[in-house]
Amino acid sequence: NAGKDSTDRLQKSHYFYYPKNPEPTIGLYAIRDDTYKAHFYTEGSHCGHEYRDEDCWGSTRQAKHTPPLLFNLLVDPSEGYPIDNRTDEYKTVMAGLQKVADEFQAKAEFGGSQIHRGSSKADVPCCTPGCTPFPSCCRCDKSTYSFKTSPRW
Numbered sequence: 001n002a003g004k005d006s007t008d009r010l011q012k013s014h015y016f017y018y019p020k021n022p023e024p025t026i027g028l029y030a031i032r033d034d035t036y037k038a039h040f041y042t043e044g045s046h047c048g049h050e051y052r053d054e055d056c057w058g059s060t061r062q063a064k065h066t067p068p069l070l071f072n073l074l075v076d077p078s079e080g081y082p083i084d085n086r087t088d089e090y091k092t093v094m095a096g097l098q099k100v101a102d103e104f105q106a107k108a109e110f111g112g113s114q115i116h117r118g119s120s121k122a123d124v125p126c127c128t129p130g131c132t133p134f135p136s137c138c139r140c141d142k143s144t145y146s147f148k149t150s151p152r153w
Contacts, residue, residue, distance in 0.1 A: 014100050019043060019062070024110045026062075031101045037079065038097045039069040070094055 017030035019041070030039045043062040069082040070090050083090045131137035 014097075014104075016101075016104055021113075022110065027105055027108075028101055031097050031104075032073070033097065033100075035072060035074055036093050036097065037071050037073055038094060038101075039065055039071075039079075040101075041065065042069070068094065068098075070097075 013033060015032045016028055017032075019026070019029050026041065029041045029043075030037060032038070041062055041064050067085045069079075070085070070093060071079045071082055072089075073079070083093075085091075085094075126135060126138035127140035128138060
């Protein structure tokens with residue numbers, strides 16, 4: 001589609017990964033297309049010590065990868081064996097993924113953290129908007145309440 005914006009094309013053919021608490025100073029964790037995935041950073045997640053990949057263990061701290069780790073997801077879907085960065089395959093694929101990642105990050109804008117805002121009674125969803133005394137008047141009959149019929153907050 002010649003009339004499509006390149007940003008539209010990028011978002012449909014590539015996936016961009018950020019950590020659970022994104023930081024503008026760190027940026028993109030990983031990028032993938034249909035075949036390859038490049039990791040600029042990794043950090044532990046849900047895996048325990050019985051899992052073979054130590055980078056996945058929950059206790060593993062964030063690590064920056066220079067050069068990035070590159071995996072062929074068709075032959076290594078578990079991302080356990082990175083492609084050697086000295087190969088032509090690595091150099092060609094990484095050049096393309098890096099270009100897309102750079103274009104994406106140049107346009108990306110970070111919003112403020114909603115989690116770091118803290119909590120407030122004013123942020124509590126209410127089944128009876130406008131009731132008083134707020135928020136103690138917000139009582140929902142769970143047997144009749146549904147998201148389809150409830151007010152949008």
